[in-house]
Amino acid sequence: MTRASDFKALKWRNIGPFLGGRGTCVVGHPTDKQVFYHGHSSGGLWKTEDAGQYWIPVGDGQFNMGSVGAIAISEQNPDIMYVGLGEPQIRNSASWGDGIYKTTDGGATWQHIGLKEARHIAKIRLHPDNPDVVYVASMGHGFGPNKKKGVFRSQDGGQTWENVLFKSENTGCIDLIVNPSDPNVIFAAMYEFERKTWGAKTGGPESGLWRSLDGGDTWEDISGNTGMPAGQMGRIGIAMSQADPNRVYGLIDSETKAGLYRSDDLGVNWSFVSNFAQIIARPFYFFHLFAAPHNADELWAPANKLYSSKDGGKTWGLEPGIKDDYHEAWVDPNDPNRIVVTCDGGCQISLTGGKTWSGFNNQPTTQFYRLFCDNQFPYNLYGNPQDTVTVKCPSASRWGGISEHETIVVGNGETRISHKICDRQTQKPYRKWV
Numbered sequence: 001m002t003r004a005s006d007f008k009a010l011k012w013r014n015i016g017p018f019l020g021g022r023g024t025c026v027v028g029h030p031t032d033k034q035v036f037y038h039g040h041s042s043g044g045l046w047k048t049e050d051a052g053q054y055w056i057p058v059g060d061g062q063f064n065m066g067s068v069g070a071i072a073i074s075e076q077n078p079d080i081m082y083v084g085l086g087e088p089q090i091r092n093s094a095s096w097g098d099g100i101y102k103t104t105d106g107g108a109t110w111q112h113i114g115l116k117e118a119r120h121i122a123k124i125r126l127h128p129d130n131p132d133v134v135y136v137a138s139m140g141h142g143f144g145p146n147k148k149k150g151v152f153r154s155q156d157g158g159q160t161w162e163n164v165l166f167k168s169e170n171t172g173c174i175d176l177i178v179n180p181s182d183p184n185v186i187f188a189a190m191y192e193f194e195r196k197t198w199g200a201k202t203g204g205p206e207s208g209l210w211r212s213l214d215g216g217d218t219w220e221d222i223s224g225n226t227g228m229p230a231g232q233m234g235r236i237g238i239a240m241s242q243a244d245p246n247r248v249y250g251l252i253d254s255e256t257k258a259g260l261y262r263s264d265d266l267g268v269n270w271s272f273v274s275n276f277a278q279i280i281a282r283p284f285y286f287f288h289l290f291a292a293p294h295n296a297d298e299l300w301a302p303a304n305k306l307y308s309s310k311d312g313g314k315t316w317g318l319e320p321g322i323k324d325d326y327h328e329a330w331v332d333p334n335d336p337n338r339i340v341v342t343c344d345g346g347c348q349i350s351l352t353g354g355k356t357w358s359g360f361n362n363q364p365t366t367q368f369y370r371l372f373c374d375n376q377f378p379y380n381l382y383g384n385p386q387d388t389v390t391v392k393c394p395s396a397s398r399w400g401g402i403s404e405h406e407t408i409v410v411g412n413g414e415t416r417i418s419h420k421i422c423d424r425q426t427q428k429p430y431r432k433w434v
Contacts, residue, residue: 015381016393017407020346020360021367022386024068024087025328028340030075033332036340037107038347039068041087042095043365047107052349052358059083059101062110067095072124074131079106082134082158084121088174089285089327090142090195093369093386096120100136102158113158117141117148123176127183132157135186135216139172142195151176151188153216164216170194171206177238180293180333181245185266186212188219189236189250193284202253202284203234209250211267227261227270229254237289242333244296249273249313251301253283260289260313273313279303288326293333302326306341308354319354325387344387361404382410 022041029035037058038046044066045058063085070084085097096119101110115121118138127133133155140149149172151165165173171192179185188211192204208223223233234253241247248263250270259275279301280287292298299309306319306326323345332338337353346360367386373379378396385391390411397406 014364015395015402016364016404017366017391018361018364018404019366019385019388019391020323020363021365022087022325022344023327023342023347023365024089025071026330026340026342026347027071027073028330028332028338030073030078030334032078033335033338033351036347036349037071037073037081038340038342038363039071039083040066040346040365040367041068041089042066042367044068045071045083045107046347046363046365048347048349051351052347053362055347055363058107059110063101064112065095065097067097069097069121070124070137072126072134074126075128076131080104080131081107082124082126083110084115084118084124084136084138086118086120086139086142088120088122088139090120090139090193090200091285092195092197092200094120094142094195096142100124100134100158113154114161115148115152117146118152119148120172122172122174125176125178125186127178128180129183133183133215134158135176135178136161137173137176137188139174139191139193140169142193144194145169149173150190151186151216165190165210165212165219167192167206170204174235175238177240177248179240179245179266180242184213184215186216187238187240187248187267188212189238191235193235200284203232203255205232207233207236209233209236209238209252209267222267225268225270227263227272228252229257229259229261229272231256235283235287237287239289239291239299241291241296241298242293247296249289249291249299251279251287251289253280253287258283262312274316276307276316278305278307278318279316285325286327288328290329290331292331292336294331294336298336300329300331300341302329302341302343306343320357322348322357322360323388384411 025039046055072082074080099115120139123137125135136152174191175189177187192206194201237251239249250261260273286303288302290300297312301307307316325344329341339350346363348357368383371383392408
């Protein structure tokens with residue numbers, strides 16, 4: 001009989017492959033141009049100190065769960081950071097978290113500060129002048145109703161929380177923007193959503209866009225304002241730029257006219273801008289929107305590919321990238337050449353305004369759906385990562401460390417891996433890795 005004590009001498013080791021996996025959120029350090037942070041859907045929080053050449057884990061052994069949904073770093077004091085767990089892109093395979101964590105020493109130590117049942121946290125926003133004032137967009141339980149949904153606010157650095165915007169147990173908040181020029185002005189995208197095994201409810205009468213003019217004390221529903229699409233809404237992405245304190249963009253999933261909308265008076269009146277097909281595809285998974293801080297006409301839309309616009313969303317261009325399924329972008333308010341994005345291939349960094357990007361073959365964040373091993377000595381592992389290629393990876397190498405050339409691509413497709421692949425590679429019986 002196998003006992004737990006039989007495994008005490010065993011130690012975990014990373015055998016690869018070094019391929020980036022599905023990312024969720026990114027942010028750059030406000031003053032150190034080489035430092036960036038990257039949150040992963042199931043692989044935790046990562047930091048680079050050399051603009052993406054080498055990545056190190058942050059919070060390992062301190063976070064109770066490995067899925068990171070949102071990051072916020074204080075511009076006033078970069079040692080203060082908040083991290084919300086639980087990926088907000090709630091597909092049929094989605095990992096949840098257990099609330100908010102905070103560091104005051106640049107990520108060396110972390111403290112859990114609440115919202116445990118806010119399992120999928122979409123955004124964290126900080127007051128630009130006071131990092132103790134924190135706003136959280138929570139989707140709550142993605143697979144059923146619960147009360148920890150909507151917008152939460154803390155005014156004491158996370159010691160206490162108040163639910164300042166709540167619709168119902170069926171509706172969470174998927175996006176949240178604090179006006180960079182006036183932190184009393186806040187926009188929140190409420191999203192009626194529930195994931196089932198056979199599909200998802202991705203909208204309804206409680207979805208919509210809300211606005212607060214007093215820092216979150218009171219809110220008004222502006223979904224029916226002049227120029228907004230008629231009928232029910234789904235997911236909404238919101239964006240504002242420091243370059244124009246009155247302009248708001250909304251990427252709105254609508255049953256009547258989905259697309260990009262723009263307001264030049266803080267949401268009072270709206271006009272339709274674009275329904276470019278690539279930025280309105282798969283709204284439950286994408287509908288991300290970001291405005292460059294230095295130019296209100298420059299927009300970034302992470303979607304199946306990475307798209308940008310230089311004319312306020314009227315026309316869109318495909319940006320160079322190394323993967324697909326993008327989920328967040330960040331542009332340095334003080335240096336527009338400094339950009340970081342994340343996708344299903346990990347994290348990419350540009351110091352050239354998007355002309356060139358760092359690679360993802362240095363990120364051990366591959367998300368595997370299933371693993372098999374064969375009977376060779378040393379044995380090989382076969383796995384199908386999320387949204388990339390099926391790989392064969394040796395368990396040991398004559399070179400000591402397992403080199404990149406020893407990891408072999410043996411197929412494609414993320415949904416399953418067949419034992420027949422192992423058979424073809426080894427011509428020996430297989431056993432399932434559990």
